[in-house]
Amino acid sequence: MATRVSYPLEVKMKAIEMRLAGIPVKEVMDQLNIRNRSQVKAWMKWYRSGELNRLEQPVGKQYSYGKGPEYATELEKVKAENRFLKQQVDLPKKVQGNGKEVSPKIVVEWIESVREEVSVTQAYAWIGVTRATYYRWKAALASKGEDPIVGKISELCREHKFRYGYRKITALLRREHKVNHKRVQRIMQCEGTQCRVRVKKRKPTGQPSYIAEHLLKREFKADAPMQKLVTDITYLPFGGRMLYLSSILDLFNGEVVAYSIADKQDTAFVLETLHQLPSLPGTILHSDQGSVYTSQAYQEAIKGKGITMSMSRKGTPADNAPIESFHSTLKSETFYLEDLTCTTTAIVVQTVRDYITYYNSIRIQTKLNNLSPVHFRQLAA
Structure with a gap:
């Protein structure tokens, strides 16, 4: 079994800052020596949901919202609760209400579209449906046959000879359908219809770089100014x-x-x-x-x-x-x-x-x- 790596808080916060600045995940991983892409995504999810206390917890001691250790301050707890309530209020009107008032198809599609941002449990809790109801609706929709979006995506990919990635396929689909780009990417990966254009290999450009030795060696004390x-x-x-x-x-x-x-x-x-x-x-x-x-x-x-x-x-x-x-x-x-x-x-x-x-x-x-x-x-x- 692979060894689990525990990253210090400063590495996690640096990764979050770089992602907020638009730096690709691959580059963040290379610069900070992070092994797994999913770790960066998890840190970003905790940051956006206000669960900053989870960044300080050790490996194997992570907790979901509302469980585990208390927040560092009462202010952090109040902010997290306010954010949770605001997300409930800001949900699209078409998916609000109780289980008898919402459309199963709309609920399942919406939850699938936000799966990378929040957990499924949190998502169906916001809408007001139970776990059993959500999975019953999902199974019923799956049994009705293939999603027409899947066929449309495959058709567009073949039409353009697999030159387009999920972003361009999403743009074409949105001319007729309202669809999330993450869903399109997921379908293309499952169907094996991703872009097949070979990525160009570029040689490094710019001035030659120079890497200096680690002379400071964490000796953070100096005997005189500007030393x-x-x-x-x-x-x-x-x-x-x-x-x-x-x-x-x-x-x-x-x-x-x-x-x-x-x-x-x-x-x-x-x-x-x-x-x-x-x-x-x-x-x-x-x-x-x-x-x-x-x-x-x-x-x-x-x-x-x-x-x-x-x-x-x-x-x-x-x-x-x-x-x-x-x-x-x-x-x-x-x-x-x-x-x-x-x-x-x-x-x-x-x-x-x-x-x-x-x-x-x-x-x-x-x-x-x-x-x-x-x-x-x-x-x-």
């Missing part, structure tokens, strides 16, 4: 468009010494952050193995400042824990605390700028003898 720095990029999916924050943290006092906010995470973005630093001969700057950090342009800029580069091992966010922790704290103490998860782009930018100023100059830290990072640095000087 050891860590950097990373995090997603800010809270405004009208996706934004990214690139920041550099000094391990001596936890001060954010440089940061940039942009709507594109390219090499120019991280270079803008790096250029805020002076020349620092002998300083170690640690990052992950992201393409922006391994690019030739970034490496040349690093050498120009006399900095020595260090990089985390692949799929090991804990190697860069201080900056990951800072980004998590920033979001927890602003966007999540103040319920700013859906606001304007301008408010997102201002919130981040105000918080970094507060974090550096006002917010005390226990490890700094209850001083702020700036105050601690000034006393050390």
Whole structure:
């Protein structure tokens, strides 16, 4: 039997952020060294349903909605309950009511369309039908014969010589029928009518990459300012468009010494952050193995400042824990605390700028003898 892998909370949250930013599951798995696609889907489902407590539970100790450990705070519990009630209210009118008022065909089709988002048990509970009723309806519909949609899908696939994938087949079907793309994909997989066009193999493009050694080795303490720095990029999916924050943290006092906010995470973005630093001969700057950090342009800029580069091992966010922790704290103490998860782009930018100023100059830290990072640095000087 295969060994079950338990992923730390920071890996799960990083995967959720990347999926919210539209990054494909395959790329998320490669970057974070995740074995199974279904794990990413499960984390996304828990995140969307408000079951954040499940992300912190160990392997073999997962619980369904309403069971298992209590929520971390009363606020989380109330939010989860409100979300559950809202989902009940927002269901299409045609499937609401009790078992005597709804159409079996509509109920079965709707539940099948949301199976990847919620459990079947939760879905038929929202509609107000029992487990036995749902499966009786499903069996009765199956016994009536083949779904006409199946035949129509097969016909379209043969007509276009299997050049189309499920997205284009769905687009053609929607000219005459209302159908969910996930259902079309599922049918095409079962019938073996997927697109047969061979995927083109592309050679890697762009500048040659450079992978540095893991010099920091999780030694997150420094004896002097600007001796050891860590950097990373995090997603800010809270405004009208996706934004990214690139920041550099000094391990001596936890001060954010440089940061940039942009709507594109390219090499120019991280270079803008790096250029805020002076020349620092002998300083170690640690990052992950992201393409922006391994690019030739970034490496040349690093050498120009006399900095020595260090990089985390692949799929090991804990190697860069201080900056990951800072980004998590920033979001927890602003966007999540103040319920700013859906606001304007301008408010997102201002919130981040105000918080970094507060974090550096006002917010005390226990490890700094209850001083702020700036105050601690000034006393050390």
